[in-house]
Amino acid sequence: MTTAQDEFRFWTDDDYDPAIPSIEQVLGYAPGERITWHRDAIRYFEALAEAAPDRVQIVEYAQSWQGRELIYVALSSADNMDRIEDVKAGMQSLRDPRQTPPDEAEAIIGNQPPVTWLSYGVHGNEISSTDAAMLTAYHLLASRGDERVADIMDDTVVVIDPMQNPDGRDRFIHHFTSSLGLEPDSDRLSAEHDEPWPGGRTNHYLFDMNRDWFIMTQPETRGRIAALQEWYPVVFVDAHEMGGDSTYFFAPEAVPYNPHLAADQTESLQLFGRNHARWFDEFGLDYFTREIYDAFYPGYGASWPSYYGGIAMTYEQASSRGLVFRQYDGNDLTYAYTVRNQFLTSLSTAETVAVNREKFLTDFYDYQVTAIEEGEQEENRAYLFPVQADQAAVTRISGLLTRQGVEVLRATGAFDACGIDYAAGSYLIRADQPAKRFVRTLLEPQVSMEDDFLAEQEERRANNLPDQIYDVTAWSLPHMFNVDMNICDRVPAGEFEAAGPELFIPAEVQGGEAQVAYLVPWGSAPAARLLAKGLLAGLDIKSNDLAFTNLGRDYPAGTLIIDVADNPGDLYGTMSELARETGAEVVAVNDSWVTDGPSFGSGNVVRFNAPRVAIAWDEPTAAYSAGNTRFVIERQFDYPVTPIRTDRLGSADLDRYQVLLLPLTAGGSYNSTLGEAGVENLKNWVSDGGVLIAMGNATRFLADPEVDLLAVRRERAVVEVEPGEEEEEGATVAGTYLTEEEQFRQRTIALEDSPYPVSGVMARADVHPEHWLAAGVAPVLNVLIRGSEIYTPIRIDDGVNVARFQGSDELLASGYLWEENRRQLAYKPFALSQPRGAGQVIAFTQDPTVRAYLDGLNVILVNAIFRGSAHARPVR
Ligand SMILES: [Zn+2]
DSSP states (O other): OOOTTSSOOSSSOOOBOTTSOOHHHHHSSOTTTSOOOHHHHHHHHHHHHHHOTTTEEEEEEEEOTTSOEEEEEEEOOHHHHHTHHHHHHHHHHHHOTTTSOHHHHHHHHHTOOOEEEEEEOSSTTOOHHHHHHHHHHHHHHHBSSOTHHHHHHHHOEEEEEOOSOHHHHHHHHHHHHHHOOSSOOOOTTSGGGSOOTTOSSSOTTOOOGGGOTTTOOSHHHHHHHHHHHHHOOSEEEEEEEEOTTSOEEOSSOBSOOOTTSOHHHHHHHHHHHHHHHHHHHHHTOOOBOSSSOBOOSTTSTTTGGGGGTOEEEEEEEEOOSSSEEEOTTSOEEEHHHHHHHHHHHHHHHHHHHHHTHHHHHHHHHHHHHHHHHHHHHSSOOEEEEOOOTTHHHHHHHHHHHHHTTOOOEEESSOEEETTEEEOTTOEEEESSSTTHHHHHHHHSSOOOOOHHHHHHHHHHHHTTOOOOOOSOSOOOHHHHTTOOOEEESSOOOSOEEEOOSOSSOOOOEETSSOSSEEEEOOSSHHHHHHHHHHHHTTOOOEEESSOEEETTEEEOTTOEEEETTTSOSOHHHHHHHHHHHHOOOEEEESOOOEEESOOTTSTTEEEOOOOOEEEEESTTBOHHHHHHHHHIIIIISOOOOEEEEHHHHTTSOOTTOSEEEEOOBSSSOHHHHHHHHHHHHHHHHHHTTOEEEEEGGGHHHHHOTTTOSSSOOBOOOOOOSOOOSOOOSSSSOOOOOOOSHHHHHHHHSOSSOOOOOEEEEEEEEEEOTTSGGGTTOOSEEEEEEEETOOBOOOOTTTOEEEEEEOOTTTOEEESOOOHHHHHHHTTOEEEEEEEETTEEEEEESSOTTGGGOOGGGHHHHHIIIIIHHHHOOOOO
16 A cells, blocks of 8 residues: 555556566666657567567557657457457457347357557647556566456457657657756746647647547548557547646546437446546545546547447546646645556556456447447438539548448439439438447537536526536538538438548549630639649639639639640640549630630639748647648648748738738737737738738737727627616715616626637528639538637628628527527628738638638638739739
8 A cells, every 4th residue: 555655656566577678677767757758658669569579569550740650559468469360350340230140249259358448648748648658568568466467468458559649749848858957846837837839739730639530630540540440449548637736537527428329338437437446545546537528529539439339538637747746735746646647547447348348348249239220210311412512522521431430322323312312423321330329420410418418507607607518519520511411211222332431532634635724613622722733833823703604514603714825835734633633623625705704804813823821820829720720721732831930920021921821819919929010010011912811819910909900890798788877986885775686687797798608619601602702612601619709790891791690590500509699690700801902801700720620611711812812912
C-alpha cells in the first residue's frame, strides 16, 4: 500500500524480468522524470520488440504531416502472437453475423482473445499518457509480481498507440524544454507552463484530432480508422489530460448519451469504472466520473468505436503541463504522479477485458445482430442520394462512409423508391447492416438529446449558469455537404453494385479537343480545385458571373471559360490532365455562340488572376481557425497560402498580396494587435485593391466603429422585458416594493449581454442569386452556428447580404438551438460583401472552415478568394 507521501512508486511490487529493458536502461531516465520525445518513445518500443520479439509487434499505421511515424504496438502471449492473423480474422467474422451464424460465433468466442486498444496523447500537450504507454508495455512484458499480467497476456491482446499526435507532442516538448531554467518550476505563471501560440494540442494544421473521427480530414485519423477496422477492439480508450487543479476522470461518461448506442455499451462502462475505482482506492487517489465529458458527438475517439460495437471511453488526468505544477491548494502535482495514474487505468482496463472476455465478445457479436434486426424493423430502411448538381459531394460522402465500414450501393440502372425516381448513379444505403447505428447517427437530419437533459440546460441558463452541452449538436453529413438525401421506409428493388472507398471519380474532357474553349460548370469542389490548379499552371481562365446557355446546354453562374486562343500550347493535354486529377467536368466547345445569358466577351465575364493569398497567423487568431482555413485552401484546393504573423500586418508592405484572410480570434482582438497605424495600413491596402476576408468573429473587427471596414454592427442580446426605472445616482436609492416576480426579473435582467452562446447547430441561409460571391452556390446553404455572433444586415447602398438566415420558423436545419437565438438570427447575414475603393471586403459571420468539414460552404469560400480577387480592380 502506497500513499502520496511515501517514496514514489509506480507499482506495489518491483519484481521485473531483467531480460526486458527498462525505460531507464534505454532512455537514461526513470519513468516520469522527463517528458519523452516522439523519437525516444519509438526507440523504447523498438528495444522492447527486440527483447521480446515473440510477444511484441510494432506496426506503423500512418505518418504525420511533418513526417513522424505513428505506430501501434500489439502485446500478447507468444501463442496468441503466433496466430495473430487468426485473431483479427475472428473479430472480422464476429462483425458480420450474415456470414457468421450464432453457432459459429460461439465457437469463435470460445477461443478468441479480445483486443484492448489503448490510445494516448491525441492532444499533444496532454503529455502523461505517452510515458504511461511505455510503462504499461514494460509492465506487461516484464512484471513477475503482478498476477493479472499472465491473464491479460494469455487471454487478450493489448494494443498500445503511444502517440496519436506526435507533431503536437514534440511541439510541446520543444517549447517546454526551451523554457526550462535551473530546475522545473511549479509556478503556473512560469513560461514552461504557458505555451505560446498555437500550443501543442493540435496537429500540424492545428486540427483538434479528437473531433476529426468520422470526417477523416487528417492522415493521422485515416490511419487509425483503418487500423481499428483491422482489429475491432472490444474496448477503445482515449487517454487525455485536463486542467491541473483537477483529479482524474474515468467512465461512466456524462449524459447526454447518443440515442443510437446500444444499452449494454453504456452498462459495460460501469465495469471499467468500478475496477479503476478499486485501484485508485488502493493507492488513495482522488477521481470523479459522470459529471462532464459526454460522448454525444460521434467525432471523438471516445465515441467513434462505439459505432462498430466497441466500448469507447475517455480518461482525463489533471495535467502537470510540465514536470511539476503547483495546484490551487498548494500541492505540487508531479509528472511522475500523472504518468502513474494513466498507467493504473491502462492496466485496469486490460484487466477488466481479461475478466469479462466472453461477455465483451458476446456483446460485440450481439451488437451486430441487433443492428441488422433493427435495420430490418425500424421505419427508416433506406437512405437514398439521387444524382444531383453537386454529385462530387455525394461521391465524397460515399467514400467516407465506405472507409468507415458502411456498405454503400450505387445504382447501375434507374429505380424508384417511395414514389421518387432515381437515375443510374444514385446511391443507396440500407439500414439492415452491421453499421446501422453509425448510418443513422451520421445521415439522419436530427439526433436528439434527452428531454430532461435539455430541460436542465434551460433551467441553468435561466439562472445565468453555463449550459453543459459539450460540443456541436448537429453533424448530419447531408447537411454539412449540402446535398439532397431521402429516407424511405422500404428497401427499393433495382440493380446495384458496391461503392468503393474513392473520394472522387477522375473525369475526362467531354467532346475531345476543342476549337474554341473548354467550359467547366461551376459549383463543386472538383471545379474549384481545377480553377486553383489551372491558375497555378499559368492558364488564362475567365468566368461568366451569370448563368448562360451554349449549344443547347445550360451552364450555372460562375462557369469557367478557358479559351483556346488565350492559352497556346497543348491546352487539350492540360485540360485532360486537370479533369483526371480533380474529377471536374470539362466540356469542349467549338462554337462560342450563347443563346441565353451573357456572351463570353460580355462585361459580366471576368478574368481571374492567380492571387497571392495571405492569412493572419499567430495571436490573436484562434489556432484552430487559422490552421483549418490554411488546410482547406492548401490541401483541399491545392493552393498555397502565406501565413503572416498578425503583428507584422500592421507595418508590412502588403502590395504583393491580393487576398488576406482573417481567421477567428480567441481572446485578444485584431484592433489591439494591429494598433491604429496597422488598421490604417490594412484599410489603405483594401482601398488600393486588396480583398479582405473575415471569418466568424473576426467580423467584429471589420464592424468595429473605430475600424469601419464593413457597414454592419454586432448585436447584443434582445432584452425582452422592460428594464424598469433608471436607478438614481447616490449612496442609497429610494425603497420599492416588488410585488410580482416579473418586477424581480426586470430588476435583475442583464441589459448589455451578448446573445447566449450556441454550442453548434446547422441553420439554413438563403443565397442572393445574382451576386458573384454566390456564383454556382446552392440556393440554400447550411451553416454551422456556434457562439454568440449576430450582425445587423448591411444596407443596400453599402453592400450586399449575399447569404442571410431564413425566417425564425424555417432556419433551424438540425441540432438544439435556444429559442431567443432562433428568433434573433432570423434574416441576419451569414455572408456579406462590400466594395471599398478598388478592393473588396467580405465577411462570413460564422466560420466556414471549422474542422474543414463544412464541404457545402467550400464554393462560396473559393468564390470569396478567387472571384473576390477577380472583382477587385487595383491599378496594375
Ligand atoms: Zn484532450
